[in-house]
Amino acid sequence: MALDVARVLTADPDSLARTDIADHAVDALRHSGIREVILLGRRGLPQAAYTGPEFLALGQLPGIDIVVDPADLDDTVRAALSDPGTDPATRLKLTLAAEYASRARTGARKRIVFRFHVSPTSLSGKQQVDAVHLVRNELHETPDGLIAVPTAHAERLDATLVLRAVGYRGAPVPDVPFDPTAGVIPNEHGRVLDSAAAVIPGVYATGWIKRGPRGVIGTNRRDAEETVAAVVDDFLAGRLTPPRRDREALSALLTRRCPNLVDRDGWGLIDAAERANGAKTKRPRVKFIRLNEMVDTARRG
Template structure:
């Protein structure tokens, strides 16, 4: 391995990218690491993919903050590969590049009627209520009855936010436009649908139990949806967490009084068959097919169909990664083709110095913590390749200074870790200025700035940054 310091770029400042950078920094290799992020703020899906009323989950930010605060991993944010720089630009300046860009869009669902205007992707809705700077400021909350397709934690987040009264979100960091939208939400019933049974749902016990703690919201589970075959019993015997999920579902099913003004219904053994439109082309109903277990935990259709009157449908059947210009991409799996993190070319051979980690490597499976072990595998291969001399070999000026010079030359308004600390302090000040919320529930920890321009100006300390409209106009999205 060369005597000089290795220069490595990590693309994506969410948990996957930050963990990969941290593990590499402690690997014993003499390395300089630049962490790139396409948004002006770090933390990825922890900031823009976790529901704002989950402060306990968001404590992961504290751990990520401590990693970046050390200063040995340098953040270059508001820089997008394919927009501001290319993969070739990176290869010309780094010995290795690790892609940790995650999954940012909804997995497609091949069901008739999902192209109707009131069928929404959960990822888009989450981005709206989390104040993502690249999404519209308004959301069409007009339905009184809503279907949510999927039985993972994202489906629960979507159902809970849809059913929750806006005032109960005021203690979170939601921007004012999100609060105003939720305040006018006329919903009365949210129906969550899953193809299989209680032993197969992907909810975590904590998420499921929290669902029933929302003021004036009932959770309704149906006794006829409890069925277990041999495969189900085996899973319950092997996975303690699944047994806890089933217990929580049973507790909901045993509740007899439902007096709240809003309700979340959980329907199992109900496979989406078709979304029906009215004469004006708007959603009027969801048709599901009743399924049954076949012995090994999987299900088959029974030919029994039910029509549910709903005016909107949310798809929460999984996330999907986006391709990166200049890299191979598997459109079917939604990942960068790789062998345990080594990016593969069209001929199946490893491309020198290119790596992947996190969801763009293996698909959107697992919780945030699982990205640590995933990153360890990828970094182990990078270190082995470095020791064997199999990395990329930049010909000219390499590393941080060379890339900053390129960004400056192109007029890219990149932001840094110091810039994030400015923005972080600004958002916290907005929360303090909000003061005591109605009902004496305390000041808000922060209020998110959602205009990319305002985020950039505040982070760069530019004149007028703090005076900008924190929502921003649609034209500057």
């Protein structure tokens, strides 16, 4: 998420205007005075949550300098790069970081700066924020992995806008097993497991609650396909309990619990309307930005 925010804040508004971004957002970016975006990470480069492809795409943005402090390429990073056993995903991120750290500054009008081993402690300012106060961290090994521990070293970072992008952590669902350490529902290829690691018939998980907060749209698509395949296989094998009521009863129950329910046909109407609105200005689509507009469009069917 943090990399997406940095990319949008520094991108050329004219290029964004050709995408499906909301019109009011493009207008705001056209009048933006943002010239530098600083991303703060509480741990080090190897622990950064972004993916290699996301990091790579950031460095290909035209007219933007990507800044990584060579000091962040510490012994841990060098050891990981020289270790043949380092997993490819981590190696890609560290290799890109080393490349960015060695790049000469082009004098571009905008830049994205990465800072590691720091955590914000407070904000200051009267009418609006004017600074973020930081503390330097050290990494300590624990049974649950590396954690960031604050030191006595503090500093002030001038800023006119602060955005929070601390990631996602799954929350338990009543009567469903949950791993509080990993923040996921324990599962095997989407089939939820009980405390004895046995499959619970008819209970499934997909997305970040299944595997943790990582990956992009393509990752989620493959993940969902795996879980759906498990559901279909279990149905065909007769491992699912037959429903007690019919589809009409299910539809009535869902509508009663969620009056603004949008089914597949309704989603199709929303999709068609957004595409039609986009075609008027040669854009892939113009998205609805208000829930009531989406629901009204879906109900026309």
